[in-house]
Amino acid sequence: MGSVAVEPAQASALDRDVACRVRGLTVTYKVDNRELSALRDVDLDIRQGQITAVIGESGSGKSTLALALMNAVSKPGRIAAGKVTYRDLGEVTAMDSERLRRARGRSLSMVFQASQNSLNPLTRVGAQLLDLARSHDMRDPRAVLREAAALAERMSLDADRVLTSYQHQLSGGMRQRVGIIFGLVLKPQVLLLDEPTTALDVLSQSSVLEIVRSIQRERQLTTVLITHDMGVVAELADRVVVLYAGRVVEEAPTTELIRHPRHPYTRALIQAIPRLTGDPSLARPLEGQPPSLAAIPTTGCVFRGRCPHRMEVCETSTPGISQVSDTDHRYACHWEGAAND
Ligand SMILES: Nc1ncnc2c1ncn2[C@@H]1O[C@H](COP(=O)(O)OP(=O)(O)OP(=O)(O)O)[C@@H](O)[C@H]1O
Ligand SMILES: [Mg+2]
DSSP, X not given: OOOOOOOGGGOOOOOTTEEEEEEEEEEEEEETTEEEEEEEEEEEEEETTSEEEEEOOTTSSHHHHHHHHTTOOOTXXXXXXXXXXXXXXXXXXXXXXXXXXXXXXXXXXXXXXXXGGOSOTTSOHHHHHHHHHHHTTOSOHHHHHHHHHHHHHHTTOOHHHHHTOOGGGSOHHHHHHHHHHHHHHTOOSEEEEESTTTTSOHHHHHHHHHHHXXXXXXXXXXEEEEESOHHHHHHHOSEEEEXXXXXXXXXXXXXXXHHSOOSHHHHHHHHTOHHXXXXXXXXXXXXXXXXXXXXXXXXXXXXXXXXXXXXXHHHHOOOOOEEOTTSSOEEOOOOGGGGOO
């Protein structure tokens, strides 16, 4: 397959193991004439060839982050500050629309949240795949169909039936798998999956995630997996980024994060899942709700409203990033207990 041209001047000098670097990313939505931040000052390194999970409750900014990673935030939203730079593509936040079009769906591929509703209802799945191949100037569009058929079989779908079907002839779960096939079929370098299995029952969910995992390993595919499900994270992800009210509050390798969570929010997310703590009697859900966009504090810690360790400083000062020494485990919290696992 061909590749999107990268002018040397735009090739970035990222470390070998970093596929994508996010710096100072702030995304705002205009609501009632006010610019409200859905993501605030996000710094992130997405590792090459790994699965990075982004976890957080509803409204924490996960889908906004996925869109920003493709420079695809649309009105009333905008990227108000910051840069997103890929090792192989350069800075997507500085690309013109034609370069972005070529990159999206090809080098950078996204399976949207509720992707079971994103097929064109008037065109058969196979024809949509051919359109996708042609829109990216694939030399052999039929090869794309063959690849899609192979992926469909792996996902326990009848390939002939799926390729000749219209959207309404497929169940929600089948459509979601077809969404993942669209995401994989052009062999992207980076795959963004936004809640890819919410329409699937638990058994199909784990089999589809297993397949995504095995394809990811075969292709060394850099994958960002967005989910609100810590169980999915534990099974699949190499690293985890925890978002709360638009801020990264913790980031670590998965095993480290689950065994030694630092931030009170991460601790609460893990404690809510008995099979991760090993002791069902200790399971307790996190009380309260995350703040709406307009209610997110602009100074101090965004989690303080629900934090059991809240202190005065949390009202006035935004916690900086602390790094657990000799690890790539980072967290943002004033509480001295966060330093002890
Ligand atoms: N088009 C929009 N206009 C105004 N506010 C928006 C818009 N899209 C998202 N938001 C707000 O931005 C915040 C982050 O939304 P986002 O969809 O990124 O969250 P999420 O973590 O993906 O949530 P979910 O788990 O429900 O999918 C939320 O407060 C949401 O209400
Ligand atoms: Mg979302």
